[in-house]
Amino acid sequence: MHVTRDFSHYVRSAGEGVQHIDLAVEGVHCAGCMAKIERGLSAMPDVTLARVNLTDRRVALEWKAGTLDPAHFIDRLEELGYKAYPYETESAEASEVAESRFLLRCLGVAAFATMNVMMLSIPVWSGNVSDMLPEQRDFFHWLSALIALPAAAYAGQPFFRSAWRALSARTTNMDVPISIGVILALGMSLVETVHHAEHAYFDAAIMLLTFLLVGRFLDQNMRKRTRAVAGNLAALKAETAAKFVGSDEISQVPVAAIHPGEIVLLRPGERCAVDGTVIEGRSEIDQSLITGETLYVTAEQGTPVYAGSMNISGTLRVRVSAASEATLLAEITRLLENALQARSRYMRLADRASRLYAPVVHATALLTILGWVALGASWHDAIVTGIAVLIITCPCALGLAIPTVQTVASGAMFKAGVLLNSGDAIERLAEADHVIFDKTGTLTLPDLEVMNAAEIPAESFALAGRLALSSHHPVAAAIAQAAGAVSPIVGAVEEAGQGVSVTLDGQDLRLGRPSFCGTDALLDKRTVDPEASIVAFAKGGEKFIVLVRQRLRPDAKPVIAALKARNIGVEILSGDREPAVRAAADALGIPEWRAGVTPADKIARIEQLKQRGAKVLMVGDGMNDAPSLAAAHVSMSPISAAHLSQATADLVFLGRPLVPVVAAIDASHKALHLMRQNLWLAIGYNVLAVPVAISGILTPLIAAAAMSSSSILVMLNSLRGRRLRRENELWK
Template sequence: MTGTASSPGTQTTDDHVSVGGGANSADEIRLASRDIGAGLRQNDLSVPDMHCGGCIRKVEQALNALDGVERARVNLTEKRVSVAWRDTAGPPPLFDALGRIGFRAHLADDGARRADPELTKLLRALAVAGFAAGNIMLLSVSVWSGADAALRDLFHWISAAIALPVLLYSGRVFFRPAWQAVRRGHANMDVPISIGVILAYLMSLYDTVGQQQHVYFDAAVTLLFVLLIGRTLDHLMRQRARSAITGLARLGARGAMVVQDDGSRAYRPVAEIRPGMTILLAMGERVPVDAVVVSGTSDIDRSLVSGESAPAAVAGGDVLEAGTLNLTAPLTIRATAEAGQSFLAEMVRLIDVAEAGRAGYRRIADRAAALYAPVVHSAAFATFLAWLYIAGDIHRALTVAIAVLIITCPCALGLAVPIVQVVAARRLFERGILVKDSAAMERLAGIDTVIFDKTGTLTLGAPRLDDRAGRDPAHVALAVALAAQSRHPYSRALVARFGADPASASAFEAVAEHPGCGIEARQGADVIRLGRPDWAAPGAALADEGDGRSRTVLARNGRLLESFAFGDPLRPGVAQAIARLRARGIEIEIMSGDRREAVARLAEGLGVTAFSADVRPADKAARVAELSAAGRKVLMVGDGLNDVPALAAADVSMSPSSGADIGRNAADFVFLHDSLETVATAIEVSRRAAALVRQNLGLAVLYNALTLPLAALGFVTPLLAALAMSSSSILVVANALRLNGGAGKRQSSAGGRTAAKAGLRPAEAAR
């Protein structure tokens, strides 16, 4: 076992998120800062652990107390803090200060802070259309109630005055894409909407001038309002899909301390680092570019590469990938590649290609729209020509054609998909599943293969001591006293299991950590070691050494005293989830960066025959691509940084909330509970939602088939057409609400409660 000494401001938590710190953090803070005038510079930090007013007070007090800090202000909603500091005083130790009070932090990504202008535009357009529709409808009710001719004409002019700015402002959401489509020589769903609304307004304005009894300003504006509801809901669901590339790029170091040719040191941005340059890598820093260790020994968090949280010991000659985290001791390394050719850059390219491929997926509503617009245009134009020929009255012909356009307006079609997705997203959220991409629900309904990562997905991703009887209490107390001096995951697991006496450290005369080996202490003439078996007790035989578990031993003067085995317990509901997936005909596969014996043991216990081990991120993405090329629809479930390319490449992806930030960003779904049964639940709800979407589309088609002939024969006025159109929208909404009951209502929490009664025991999963 390796003793991991945490530097202030550095976290080695199970989600593998580095928060800065290290010897060069001041240079990194300066590189990321901006000049705000008056001799001040400002940094924005992301502090994800803040959640209440007490956190605000602690963070602001800790930062304002630093020398050189002019002010620190917290934005709890965005979980960010802005720190202004005096340039003459140099960058303050921001990460150290936050680390001392227990808050993770990293330099904030300004790109993630920008508001969504499209959503703002839609909400404003929706508010304007809703306000105007209500007022025009009140005026129309007065007219229908028997207003005299003079009052009727006045109300018509007021309605026209209200409707015109609404069409110009709210209608542009549809008018602009419609015009762009027409300019390119084709039609989309916005074209019949735009034509119907504009013609309804112009005809109503013409009839108002002519003092006619009926006008249809209310129909035009209400039509816009209903359509904007569907468009806004659709955008709200789409915007949850976030690119993983920005989050992954944030894992890279902004710069590094480089030893120059004359022996001096200079902090250089990562873009200026060239192969052959010597870099001083402090404890707590990420490797800036692919490199090889020149001197020093340390432990490296390689979760970005392998997905495993257990640190890897490195020494001279070992290769380091960009983005991996130096945990326990300074290293001197030599760059072997530029930033653009590094491992981290390769991962960014993999994700970029995968996301571009996924973007080619055409949603159900988009496919329906491609068929819908030509049919509606043809029907309306044919109606106009027929009535012009029959009646010889262009006003009558236009009125009937407008009624056809309005009654066949794709309100129901526009709401059919987003309303089901909104209801499904709410249903999934109630069961602990966050939907980030509405289109992913359509894809999830069709998956036939699920690939699971191992550590942190099928298992909880945190080492746990295997209990066994017969341990000497004195030996256990000695091991825990040593473990309390370290932040290594195995040390923390020992302390968590047995507890530590704060006074026990005084029993040791000296304590030293040896990176890659373990922790050593002197007790009188004795040397006590807790760590790797071959270091703490060379030559000692371990009876159960071949069971595949990770081990650390306690030894006195090289003599074995006690052995501790650590496993990774299964996530609740694993056996039930796999059973439910298989019952639906879904193939199961396990892919892991862990060693083969550990993966094989887990797969055997779960009854999964398809598995692979020692898999790198690019290999995971390649396997997903191979399955997709064979016609399979793949759901990837993973939590770690090394899973991100595969998450992006899969048809659908899912990640636990306990996973790395970048993994959650890349995933289409995030499950918030420990139980893995949420995976099966998400599939069941998505398939139910897909069935309701098909029903809604069928209802929309049936509605058009029934009402189009009535409108074309002249039996429907534009006002009645608008009311019928609204009724069809209400119908598809009511059908979507059926998702709140019926199939898929099985509670995943119940599965979590019974998880311990079925499948493997946690101790078996760890082996």
Template structure:
């Protein structure tokens, strides 16, 4: 199927006559795969480089321009048992990767400076208690300054710039006390060195920078990794569109290559990959991914269609548009902007801690100085002691306390099939006390399922499946899949909008609408029992059967709902689908609170009503109609099959057929939040122990260095406890 993908959009010329292609490869998970793929592909003549990236499950290929058809690589990988799709790094991912690399470079500079300064500091510390000459000590201090000042000026820039922008916005963040601490410590050390004093804190300052950068890097790297994985998922969906390259000629191109204004052909059974307006043709379409409504709708020229729409009966020509004129999308974008603004006001745990922390620390330092002055100490000694208080309280452990837990917890979530989109997702998911599920595509699987297979004889099912292979209708496709059919029947005609018919064993055979097969009575019987189902009838000679095709609940949905309730989380269903369908799902799952036929605006209203009652809501949904609610809720999750917009606003995306990742996300996040709080308390305890020593004026550079690294290591070790994975 992917043989007809047009690769030209993804090929990059690298100069020297070489072409570069990036592939996202599904199923690379061990060193064996890596070696197998690299060895096999590099035996293709004219391939100059084939390198697997195991962390990101990607493969970078380079070959001589024009020598190899890129399809060959995809086919070769398929022979080896891997599905591969071309992909393009999006802007967000490139940015995250560049930031992560920048932080790593600064961390390297700070760490090397810290190591070299330590080599100079240890002689000074031991010399102070033995017989070092003051000139030698000064010389070592000057050397330290020579190393630390440029290193700090370069590597501490992220803190300085973030502190400056916070101050400019008249706020305080964690970086303000950090920057003040670093600048004061360095300034004091330089002045003390000029005055031939005994103590300088160059080593403490640069070590602090290195530890804090390590925390930042962990945080950034986690984000980069999620982005990369999300990029792979987008590539593995391999969305293509059939584009008119001239009024009469069509070509299959990747959806990413479609520009606004392009005209796209949609055939029955295809899922639309772009937003746009119908310019020609009529068809029934399944908009369940977008509106949650499972009954098909009719589109005619002028109607808006959205990415994710499934075409059921007719062929359509659609003009792709960037900002569709469709009222639904307009309204959703407006609601979304509003909801996202509200969310940006959420204060992260680290910010809340720093709002408390900065004033307390600075007041303590000031009081120390005033206290010593009142006690009769010299102005110089009072200031030195006050700065020592700032250095010892500088939030080394605080800077690591949260990123370290987040990194470990997001690794654990990754293992359970949950990808985090937002940096503060863990904190927000941990706080929720109510889950609102959308029904269609979230509690149910996006693919259709035949519900009454057991009531129909096996040989009939097999025959119907073979007949269904001749139809592109998605409901017929579901029957073919469930029957495991592989060989289509010969000489079958399709009646558009009705079904397929032909001859088999000398008797007429039909599959399609109940009226087409004369099975209206059977169909009504099924619809009375299960109003949500689509009925497909099958007739062979005189015998008639009706298949009930419907969306199936995720296999573990009921267990997950029970477990959530047991954890004290209230569960509710809010769906855009019809009432009988929602009631049936709610009854099957044992959910008492449910709402049906809810519009996007009403979904937000319901969430706001709950917020007023003091609830913190986790919204789980997939449709375009859920996007504003996902943004408005305290936290949100989407299945990986969701529309682009929903995935982009959700805090987390979960993979696979099961609903268990939602439960895992809540459990792991709660545990992680507990560890974050513990870590903050550990940092507080450390300060309570260390600050009195600093206030008393007893802190030497040796004590500062030991205290700083000691507290950081303790916090890191505590964070590793989040690794113990929840049994899911």
């Protein structure tokens, strides 16, 4: 009977002519597994992307629409030695819990058996140098076998299954030499016991499994903590919302059924399911995980709210601007997934090394055995030495060296408000020695505010706010918000580039340019803030000047000082007016700045710095910054940036503070340092250990302890990256 498999439910569009699916893959434990899967899937025709996320053992696949059946990917993974199925959050979490429990049971069995076998080995060791009878020694050996063999058969399953899948697919992974070493040690010990030999190595085999299981359990728990960051974001998503289907009638509907422009009700204690703007009501909202603000934000008319924000007190009516996968929360989640899947050049180096390691390990062990036999050693002694070589040269430490740092650093940077959007961003950011800032929306906050609202009579300012509602200009929107305007003035007409006008109760009202409102005479250029946008309001014979500006980010000055203290050059390149750029540069203590620059000018300046040998970090947020972000050595954008700029930037930072720029630089230095340390630890361990093992000095037991200790040392060293946030005084 032919059975068809339809996975179309799990396939989604990834852009024009491209389809995407996420698959959960079992048995992915190291960089070598990642490289093999990605190579195997990328070789399939029409596949445009194959990226493995080691953190949650998931592979993201993209291909030309209509060319491939997703079932072929699962078949291909099976050929490579891995079981796969469509990724679903709930099933993946259940599978992860089951695997964690099984791993813990294996560890418990192995640890219990190790303690008992070691207790039985002590009298044998002492008896071999005293007067123990051969029959007594054989009894202890057989007793050790009765404990070790069934315990190893159960506790070794995570490694044996993985190795068998790899060998069945005519390939190898790092579990193959581990399994061969354990089986050889057990087999040799059984043969020794049958022949009444003085030594058996049941203790070595079962202790090796214990060490390996400890390392794998620590690795899994470290990844679980990093996945918890993404899990926290996923938990913020509300699946339904109360949508107004009439003036006073609401209906609870799925988020997918909500569209921009519609109105939803947000009640106390609910999480917002959409991005939008409050049009009625007053409350406090907690949006700390979305924008980085730790204090509750007062939400009232005109306040933007985001999906995932918690409504604390009052009831709000919210006009939807984005829903479902278009929300800020969804964008942050995608960026975080990119960070966890990111591949650095150090990781690619480790991939290549791990790929070569398995055949090198097997060849080294075989040559060791043949070499010792050629020198006159017995087959028994030669095989024991070969087992020690096989065990001690397992490349687990090398496979963990980079992914563990990348995982820990990504989690630490996210907690500091930074998301990676590029695989090698950490290395490139660590090399940056010159920072170029855009001004508007980067050094300044993206929101406009009215500076002199208190100087204008309340009645007149309220009329100006209502008139501003008839304009699409962002400056007019700031005035309307500051005035708390709810309803526009009917009949208002907007003249492009000039302003808005209307006649109300026999009075002419105008809002816009000073020349449009006839208020040029009121301007005193000596007192007007050079960074302010000037808007005039005329009500009959009364005329007023409204000053609207963007404020500098609250921590911009200490951030610039911190960059200078780290010997990093700083300058501003902005398309804004010269007075505004000069005022910002003076306030921040930045002597090098240019105003009125075009995107081409920015790129030219970056190229000029490159020719001098500088490694430029570009920080910008506008659509016109996208080319310069791409041209720089490394780039960052705030989450408020235009979508194109976010897509171009290597890193994205959250919230209103600018300190994540310094945080990211410090984090990258620490992470790069740890990556290099781990590589040298892994390489140095093998350089020292392999000759010692080949010489025959080490027993399989000592080899097992040394190999597992190197892996655990690499993981513990990587975990030092979690302290990044506490080491920087600006992050507090």
